[in-house]
Amino acid sequence: MTKPQHHHHSLERCRTLIAQLNDYLDGDLPPDLCAELEAHLAGCPDCRVVLGTLNQTVQILHTLDAVPPPLPADLEARLLARLALPSAPARGKP
Amino acid sequence: MPGLIINLSIYADEAALLAGLRRHDPDACTCLVKRFAPLVYARALRLVGDPDDAEGVLQTTFIKTCDALPNFDGASSLGTWIYRIATNEGLMLLRQRRPQVAFDAVAELLPADELPQPNHSWTIDPGRAALNGELRDQLAQAIAALPEPLRVVVTLRDIAELSTEETAAQLGITPGAVKVRLHRARLRLRDLLAGYLGFVTEDDDDQTAAPPP
Ligand SMILES: [Zn+2]
Numbered sequence: 001m002t003k004p005q006h007h008h009h010s011l012e013r014c015r016t017l018i019a020q021l022n023d024y025l026d027g028d029l030p031p032d033l034c035a036e037l038e039a040h041l042a043g044c045p046d047c048r049v050v051l052g053t054l055n056q057t058v059q060i061l062h063t064l065d066a067v068p069p070p071l072p073a074d075l076e077a078r079l080l081a082r083l084a085l086p087s088a089p090a091r092g093k094p
Numbered sequence: 095m096p097g098l099i100i101n102l103s104i105y106a107d108e109a110a111l112l113a114g115l116r117r118h119d120p121d122a123c124t125c126l127v128k129r130f131a132p133l134v135y136a137r138a139l140r141l142v143g144d145p146d147d148a149e150g151v152l153q154t155t156f157i158k159t160c161d162a163l164p165n166f167d168g169a170s171s172l173g174t175w176i177y178r179i180a181t182n183e184g185l186m187l188l189r190q191r192r193p194q195v196a197f198d199a200v201a202e203l204l205p206a207d208e209l210p211q212p213n214h215s216w217t218i219d220p221g222r223a224a225l226n227g228e229l230r231d232q233l234a235q236a237i238a239a240l241p242e243p244l245r246v247v248v249t250l251r252d253i254a255e256l257s258t259e260e261t262a263a264q265l266g267i268t269p270g271a272v273k274v275r276l277h278r279a280r281l282r283l284r285d286l287l288a289g290y291l292g293f294v295t296e297d298d299d300d301q302t303a304a305p306p307p
Contacts, residue, residue: 018210022277028258049215050284056218057284061252064230068136075135075149079127082153083160 013040014047021051025058108172115163123160130173131156134180140249141184142191143238151187155180177254185264188246210281216291229290236286240279247272248279 017040023029024037041048071079105111105125114122131152138151159176166175237245237253250261251272258276262269 019277022280023273026258028273050210052217053215053288054210054280054284056216057280057287058252060218060229060233060287061248061280061283062255064233064253065133065136068132071132071135075152076127076131078149079131079153079156080124083123083127083156 014044017041017047018050021047021054024051025055112166112168112172115160126159126172127156130176133173134176137177137249137254138180138184140234140237140253141181141246142187143242143245147187147191148184151180151183154183158183181250181254181264185246188242210285216288218291229287232286232290233283236283240282244275244279244282247275248283251276252280 017037020029020033020037024034029037041051104121105114111122111125111129115126134155135148135152138155139145139148142148142151155176158179162179166172170178237248240248246265247261250256250264251258256264258269258272262272265272
């Protein structure tokens with residue numbers, strides 16, 4: 001495994017801009033800083049990879065609870081008992 | 095004996111369910127649990143990190159939800175309202191558990207001179223990623239292993255999708271502190287995914303530059 005690259009530009013520059021990537025992804029970066037960042041990204045493949053993979057990380061996090069696992073049966077039973085509820089709706093209701 | 099098949103569709107929509115709840119129809123409460131408890135529990139578990147505590151949060155959330163229903167004004171969806179109650183319960187429990195460690199305590203940080211490794215690139219469809227059980231497990235474990243200040247912020251911001259301002263208000267910290275912690279949490283989780291997905295590209299030109307949403 002190779003060491004971190006970011007060799008096309010000064011590391012200091014990459015470090016500064018990487019600190020802004022999340023604001024950029026969240027649409028929170030002021031326009032002038034966006035332009036600066038985009039100019040750097042155009043010439044820095046390493047920062048582009050970090051941005052692309054960071055963006056995908058956030059997208060995956062957004063979907064993480066899209067389909068929550070079903071509640072374990074014993075846990076649901078305890079919850080319904082605590083709420084003094086029947087475990088299932090009675091039949092024949094509207 | 096109640097029917098074994100749980101009929102979730104006895105209420106056509108949220109308005110009908112709400113009307114049933116206000117009539118104190120026990121079926122309505124059971125439906126409420128069936129519909130919202132899985133996500134309440136999943137989120138509570140992420141927030142508090144312990145199954146027993148998460149179950150406590152789950153129970154308190156639904157007790158409070160049922161108590162507070164007469165006051166529910168319908169300004170948000172029922173789900174949003176319940177998840178807000180659950181979040182408050184979870185955060186209260188975290189504060190009680192460790193009263194000395196306030197949420198504005200210094201978060202565990204990345205070393206200042208550490209840059210994310212750029213030499214891992216991957217492309218994965220988030221929709222497919224959501225269905226990848228192993229990936230989800232890996233990510234869930236990584237989130238659970240984050241220092242609490244980072245875990246709580248990434249859970250509220252990126253999983254529960256609260257705004258920076260809402261998250262700051264919930265935690266009693268500044269929006270700036272939310273951003274710093276979110277940044278660190280996301281970088282760590284990115285590194286984990288990079289390791290897990292494991293694609294190393296020799297030449298990253300023209301790859302994966304994403305526009306802002
Ligand atoms: Zn760079």
